[in-house]
Amino acid sequence: MPLEQVLGVGVSIPGQVGPDGRASVFASNWNWRDVPLRDMLAERIPLPVHLDNPLRASTVAELWFGAARDRENVAVLTLGTGVGAGLAIRGTVYHGATNTAGEWGHTNLVIDGRQCRRGCVGCVEAYVGAPGIMHQLEEIAPDSPLLRPDDQTATINALAAALAAGDPVAEQVIAATGRYLGIAIANMVNLFNPQIIVLTGWVADSVGGHLIRHARATAERYALEEPWEGTEIALCAIDRNPVSLGAATLVMEGFLSAATTNGRR
Numbered sequence: 001m002p003l004e005q006v007l008g009v010g011v012s013i014p015g016q017v018g019p020d021g022r023a024s025v026f027a028s029n030w031n032w033r034d035v036p037l038r039d040m041l042a043e044r045i046p047l048p049v050h051l052d053n054p055l056r057a058s059t060v061a062e063l064w065f066g067a068a069r070d071r072e073n074v075a076v077l078t079l080g081t082g083v084g085a086g087l088a089i090r091g092t093v094y095h096g097a098t099n100t101a102g103e104w105g106h107t108n109l110v111i112d113g114r115q116c117r118r119g120c121v122g123c124v125e126a127y128v129g130a131p132g133i134m135h136q137l138e139e140i141a142p143d144s145p146l147l148r149p150d151d152q153t154a155t156i157n158a159l160a161a162a163l164a165a166g167d168p169v170a171e172q173v174i175a176a177t178g179r180y181l182g183i184a185i186a187n188m189v190n191l192f193n194p195q196i197i198v199l200t201g202w203v204a205d206s207v208g209g210h211l212i213r214h215a216r217a218t219a220e221r222y223a224l225e226e227p228w229e230g231t232e233i234a235l236c237a238i239d240r241n242p243v244s245l246g247a248a249t250l251v252m253e254g255f256l257s258a259a260t261t262n263g264r265r
């Protein structure tokens, strides 16, 4: 494709991205703190560069192409190794004061509970992220052949296959995880009153159908009746990578908003 037909470049980076395009990444083998990534990319790419994290990229994808189309108030919950939320208010992604809104994964679920990757104790991520689910499996059946100690993807895939075969240990693990997820969803419903909550991320892709069943039953008990009745809960149905699609859509949004601003002048 000729360069003049490309509107820009969208990048999604796991971690926190400041309004100035500085990125901090909290993955174990990346030691990025306050890296001026947008400026570094802009120096080498002669096109507008749009940068944000996967929570917001997948929220934009759901708003444009997914289950949140035509919805105003939306929470997109990412379940993967990390856990977080992308929030949209009146159809627009909510960034917060310093672009860190949506750290729902690090809100507390269990006082003095398990520790997460980021070092906080008892947060949602430590119970419903992939390492949390592995921890749950280890507690329920320490010798389970489903547990692949150094491989999160293999363990979650083994759980998904075992669930399909009706395995009682896998069912117990997902029931326990679904309860934690249900409480965290109820907190989100009470606080934010969304029309729709979409579950996305690789853990949701693999075991989301089973998790959602247990989470719904628990959330219904813990959420207040009025906001709960107005909330739909759905799994991501975008058949491509929603984070990449969302990163590309950030470019579209940037182009349209620049065109609108120029038109007004």
Ligand SMILES: [Zn+2]
Pocket (backbone or CB within 6 Å): 105, 106, 107, 116, 117, 118, 119, 120, 121, 123, 124, 125, 126
């Ligand atoms: Zn945490």
